[in-house]
Amino acid sequence: MQIIRDIETLREAVVALKQGGKSVALVPTMGALHDGHLSLVRMGREAADHVVASIFVNPTQFGPNEDFAAYPRDEARDAALLRGEGTAILWAPDVATVYPEGHSSHIEVAELGADYCGAARPGHFDGVATIVAKLFNQVQPDVAVFGEKDWQQLAIIRRMARDLDFPVEILGAPIARDHDGLALSSRNAYLSAEERKAAAAFPAALQQAAAAIAGGADVGKALADAEAAILAGGFDSIDYIALADAESLERLQQYRPPARLLAAARIGKTRLIDNHAVNASY
Numbered sequence: 001m002q003i004i005r006d007i008e009t010l011r012e013a014v015v016a017l018k019q020g021g022k023s024v025a026l027v028p029t030m031g032a033l034h035d036g037h038l039s040l041v042r043m044g045r046e047a048a049d050h051v052v053a054s055i056f057v058n059p060t061q062f063g064p065n066e067d068f069a070a071y072p073r074d075e076a077r078d079a080a081l082l083r084g085e086g087t088a089i090l091w092a093p094d095v096a097t098v099y100p101e102g103h104s105s106h107i108e109v110a111e112l113g114a115d116y117c118g119a120a121r122p123g124h125f126d127g128v129a130t131i132v133a134k135l136f137n138q139v140q141p142d143v144a145v146f147g148e149k150d151w152q153q154l155a156i157i158r159r160m161a162r163d164l165d166f167p168v169e170i171l172g173a174p175i176a177r178d179h180d181g182l183a184l185s186s187r188n189a190y191l192s193a194e195e196r197k198a199a200a201a202f203p204a205a206l207q208q209a210a211a212a213i214a215g216g217a218d219v220g221k222a223l224a225d226a227e228a229a230i231l232a233g234g235f236d237s238i239d240y241i242a243l244a245d246a247e248s249l250e251r252l253q254q255y256r257p258p259a260r261l262l263a264a265a266r267i268g269k270t271r272l273i274d275n276h277a278v279n280a281s282y
């Protein structure tokens with residue numbers, strides 16, 4: 001696996017990978033890799049001949065009071081994990097390479113970015129859309145793999161690729177979960193042992209609400225019950241919990257497929273997100 005930090009070397013290496021008509025899958029990450037990330041690499045390897053993974057903790061998607069400086073970083077460990085999965089290239093540029101002095105363009109996917117995490121984290125999805133568009137231009141992949149764990153992000157990237165005619169197929173990978181159902185996340189490392197134990201209440205409440213809604217329960221009541229269960233389980237607050245159209249992300253007061261439950265909640269200093277299918281296909 002080549003570890004590359006400048007765009008010129010990256011372009012040459014990707015051209016070499018694509019020789020003979022071979023395809024390339026991109027797996028963008030912010031590092032601190034766990035099995036969820038590695039499942040994306042595996043999906044990329046199935047979908048394409050070669051995988052390029054990127055590690056870049058993108059400053060423009062963090063708010064001023066968020067955890068950019070504290071975000072966990074361990075490139076040597078991450079590189080070993082990626083190598084073990086057969087990754088061809090690790091693209092790991094620094095901030096000055098990605099955002100040279102005077103960088104002033106950005107992408108906003110207006111319709112899908114306003115609610116949910118977009119409301120709680122102003123500017124976050126502009127930062128995400130912009131870095132993903134830049135990664136597409138840098139790597140020029142045939143396929144790019146993103147996790148369903150970040151459902152709103154995945155919807156935004158699909159829309160951006162469609163709106164801006166990126167010739168990239170977007171694949172969504174199922175949520176990788178820990179033994180007790182908690183979605184794997186680099187931010188789980190922030191949880192104390194006690195918080196980590198309590199955090200299982202979050203996916204459990206979403207799963208229960210999804211089953212209730214699919215079974216015909218009143219949506220407002222199912223969401224209120226889930227909220228109560230999450231708070232009773234030890235969470236301090238809930239940013240949002242909503243039933244949404246799985247593609248347009250429009251809030252739904254009544255169940256109609258395809259729908260997805262979306263939620264974000266805070267425990268101690270940590271903000272966790274999760275989502276759940278309301279029927280088998282979404």
Ligand code: AMP
Pocket residue numbers: 028029030031036037039040145146147148149150173174175176177183184185186
């Ligand atoms: P991050 O490093 O958190 O920016 O995540 C990089 C990619 O991994 C994104 O496409 C995420 O949606 C995906 N991802 C993170 N956690 C999981 C998980 N538990 N299951 C599946 N995909 C995930």
